[in-house]
Amino acid sequence: EPEVTQTPSHQVTQMGQEVILRCVPISNHLYFYWYRQILGQKVEFLVSFYNNEISEKSEIFDDQFSVERPDGSNFTLKIRSTKLEDSAMYFCASSDRDREKLFFGSGTQLSVL
């Protein structure tokens, strides 16, 4: 069964460093998303991406964040200068024309020290 793949599964970085989280969405999907989940809290929407541009973003997704689809298969989330409060599990998701049925990856656990 097709699945969303995220790498790495764990990332440890120093405060102020740049990180790139990588995702390979399901191949025929059209819509791509990043969510995050701080330990013990709810899953929060960051950004959605369609047709090579951001379609929606939340207040969390400020200038420190960016997304890119560098080729036909990868979808990345970049955090330019990480902060302690960026520590969270980051989930990538994708959907086909049924935009409300999201398929999530297993996440990247980001720890900022």
Place this chain on the structure above:
Amino acid sequence: EDQVTQSPEALRLQEGESSSLNCSYTVSGLRGLFWYRQDPGKGPEFLFTLYSAGEEKEKERLKATLTKKESFLHITAPKPEDSATYLCAVSSGGSYIPTFGRGTSLIVHP
């Protein structure tokens, strides 16, 4: 702003002991209400979408129902493998983006 409140936060059941999880929501124009299952260390897994009051969806031991203010996830004769966190989410207005609640952590003891 969409609000989703799930109760209880945690629920322990014996195998075979049926129960219900609640999701109450406040939105401006519900587009859809969703139930997801999340296992530890994994991303949410889609279960159901409900669109209008009175609608019901079933999958194995799970049945989701929807009213104008809340949704219930009924679990009939649960098994230990049903242990997970169950997340409720809503989308509203012109947005297809789900807003999630905090979830209910379900543990089913054999």
